[in-house]
Amino acid sequence: MVFQLISRLLTGEASIYFARLRTIATIYVVMGIFALAMLFFLFLALFAWIAHSIGVVATALIFAAACLVILIGVYIFLTIARRPPRRRARERMQSDVASIASVAAVSNLPLLFRSLRRRKSLLIVPVAAASVWGVFRVLQNWRDGGYGR
Known part of the structure; x- marks a missing residue:
């Protein structure tokens, strides 16, 4: 035109x-x-x-x-x-950082699996953390009356 x-x-x-x-x-x-x-x-x-x-x-x-x-x-x-442009820019920055972090994590998965294959003792840390979190959630639900009370 x-x-x-x-x-x-x-x-x-x-x-x-x-x-x-x-x-x-x-x-x-x-x-x-x-x-x-x-x-x-x-x-x-x-x-x-x-x-x-x-x-x-x-x-x-x-x-x-x-x-x-x-x-x-x-x-x-x-x-x-x-919304103020500064707030939108901050939210956009947070989403960009999150996407970059997820890409970095996914790109490092082969390295992590290789190191886990060599040293099986490294697997204890995430398994222990997941177990502690599970026990914490069970105790929290039991205290709040979530299991059959």
Whole structure:
């Protein structure tokens, strides 16, 4: 589009190009107005259909509640989107560091398996840590009443 504009400026046909763009923009505005009218009538038809089934007041309350839920959702979305750029950059940095760490861990797996094959005693540390964690979870669940109490 930019190259077309530059070529039209050089050949002296820019006024024709802008007139065509203005016509296209007008057509899109008219289409947008008719699309909004269509959505309005669709919601009006839905309202009338539901009102015929359950009553006008109940239907109005349902539509009001749906609008409230949509407004709350949009507010939450805007709050998340307006986070400070520094915070977004920090979160992006954390995710990048996590992905780099996972790639480094996966790339070092052959080295770890080779060292475990040579020295089987290295396997005691993770097995002991997993066992201690399991015992801790069992005792915590038992204390909280999670096992049949």
